[in-house]
C-alpha cells in the first residue's frame with residue numbers, strides 16, 4: 387500500500403485539470419503523517435490498543451497449535467497428556483475471544499477519537515480558509531471535504547480497526563507457521579506471489595480512480611450548492627431544466643466513476659480467491675509429502691492447515707478492505723489538503739487603540755482579469771467621520787466596500803488604517819485581527835440557526851449580558867427581541883422564529899456594535915425593507931456609526947446626505963467627492979441624482 391492518499395509529491399493540486407481549481411490534495415506521505423500525528427496525540431490509547439491486539443493475535447495462533455498437539459497426542463494414544471492440552475486449548479479459546487473483542491473495541495475507540503480530532507481540525511481549517519482561496523475554489527469543494535469526505539473517513543473507522551487487528555493476526559500467524567515447520571511456512575508463502583501480482587495490478591489503477599471519484603463527488607456537490615444558492619435567479623429566468631441537466635450530468639459522472647472503482651475491485655477479488663486456493667493446495671500437498679517421509683507430524687500439518695484457514699478471515703479483511711481503505715485514504719488526503727492549504731504568514735499587530743483614519747491608495751480591481759471594475763480609487767476617510775459611496779448600479783460600490791473591508795485582495799493598490807501609533811495595511815492583517823479593526827455589514831446577512839443571543843454574540847462571545855442588551859437597544863431591536871416567546875433565547879434561523887428583513891439587518895448591526903471595531907463598512911440592502919423599514923435601519927446604522935470611521939454604500943440618498951462626505955463612483959472611478967451641500971451646489975452628477983431622488 388503506498389499510503390492512504392496515494393501519490394507522489396507533498397501536495398497535489400488539481401489545477402491542471404479541465405475541472406475548476408480545487409484545494410490541494412495531500413500526498414500519501416503527508417496523509418500518513420497526519421494520521422500518525424493524530425494517533426500520537428492519544429499515545430496511551432494507541433499503545434494499549436497495540437498491546438491488546440498483539441495478545442489477541444497470540445491467542446489466534448495458540449488455538450490451532452494446541453489443536454495440532456491434541457491430534458498428535460490422540461494418535462500416540464497418550465490420554466494422560468491430553469487433559470492439560472484440552473484445558474490449555476479451552477483457556478486459549480476463551481482468552482482469544484476476550485482479547486479479540488477487547489482489542490477490536492479499543493481499536494474502534496482509537497479510530498473514533500482520531501476521526502473526531504481530524505473532523506474538528508478540518509472544520510476549523512475550512513472556517514479560516516483565506517477569502518481569495520474560497521473565491522477561487524468555490525464552496526462546493528470545501529463543503530464536500532468537510533461533509534462527505536469526513537463522513538467517508540468516519541464510516542471507515544470500523545474497517546480500519548478490523549484491518550489493524552487483521553494485520554497483527556497475519557504477522558503472528560506467519561510466525562506460527564515458521565515455528566511449526568519451515569517447509570510448511572514455505573508452502574504457505576506460495577500465496578504471496580499471487581497476492582503480489584494482484585496488488586501490482588490493482589494499486590496503481592485504484593488510487594487515481596478513487597481520487598477521481600472523490601473529485602467528481604465534489605463537483606456534484608458544487609453544482610447542487612450553486613443551484614440552491616441561486617434558487618431565486620434560477621426561478622426568475624426559468625433555468626430549472628438547465629440546472630437539473632447540470633446536476634444530472636455531474637451525478638452521472640460521479641456514478642460512472644464509482645461503478646468503475648467497484649468493477650476494478652471485483653476483478654481484484656479473482657486474485658485474492660486464487661491466492662487462497664493456491665496456498666491451501668500447496669500446504670496439503672507439502673504436508674502429505676512431509677508426513678509420508680516422516681519429516682513432520684499429522685498434528686503439525688493439521689495445525690498449519692487450521693492456521694491457514696484462520697488466516698482466510700484476516701487476509702480477506704486486509705485485501706477486501708482495500709476498497710474502503712483506498713476510498714477512506716482518498717477522503718483523508720482531501721481532508722488533510724484543507725488543513726494544509728497555505729495561509730499567508732502574517733505578522734501579529736497590536737489591536738486598534740483609538741480612532742482610525744482609512745486611507746485608500748490606488749485601489750483597482752477586475753474579477754476576470756480583463757474588464758476593470760475599479761480603477762485607481764484614492765480616498766481618505768478621517769477618523770470618526772463617514773464617507774458615503776454612491777453611483778449607478780454596477781458602478782463598483784459593493785466591490786469598493788468589500789476591498790476596503792478586506793473581503794478579498796485588490797488587484798492593485800491597498801487600504802491603510804492609520805492611528806496615532808502607526809499604520810497597518812488591511813491585507814497584512816489576519817482574518818480575526820482584521821475584524822477587530824473593521825466591521826462589515828453586507829447585503830447578505832446570514833441568520834445562523836440558534837438563539838438570538840448566540841446569533842449576536844458570535845461576533846464577540848466574551849461580552850456580558852448587559853453589553854448584549856445595550857447593543858440590541860442601540861439598534862432598536864430590544865423591544866421586539868423582548869417580545870419574542872423566549873426573548874433572547876428564542877430560536878431563529880432555519881426552522882426557528884421567522885424574522886423580517888429589517889430585524890435581520892438590525893441583528894447584523896447589533897453584532898457590529900457588540901464587536902465594537904473603530905471602522906465600519908456598511909453595504910446594507912435597504913430595498914427590501916420598505917421605506918418605513920429603511921428609515922428604521924438608517925437610524926440604527928446612524929447609532930452604530932457614531933464615533934466610528936465609516937464607509938457607507940448608500941442605496942438611498944438620505945443615507946448619503948447624513949454622511950460627512952460623499953464619493954460618486956462611475957464605471958469604477960471616483961468622479962465627484964465632497965459634502966452633500968458642496969456636491970449639490972456643484973450641479974454635477976450627484977446634484978442630478980439628488981434632484982431625481984428628491985422628486986421621489
Ligand SMILES: Nc1ncnc2c1ncn2[C@@H]1O[C@H](COP(=O)(O)OP(=O)(O)OP(=O)(O)O)[C@@H](O)[C@H]1O
Pocket residue numbers: 753754759777778779780781782783784785786
Ligand atoms: N463576483 C463577481 N464576479 C464577477 N463580476 C462581478 C462580481 N461581483 C460584481 N461583479 C461585476 O462588477 C461590477 C461592479 O459590481 P458591484 O456590485 O461592485 O457594483 P455596485 O455599484 O455595487 O452595483 P449594485 O448597486 O447593483 O450593487 C458589475 O459589472 C458586476 O457585474
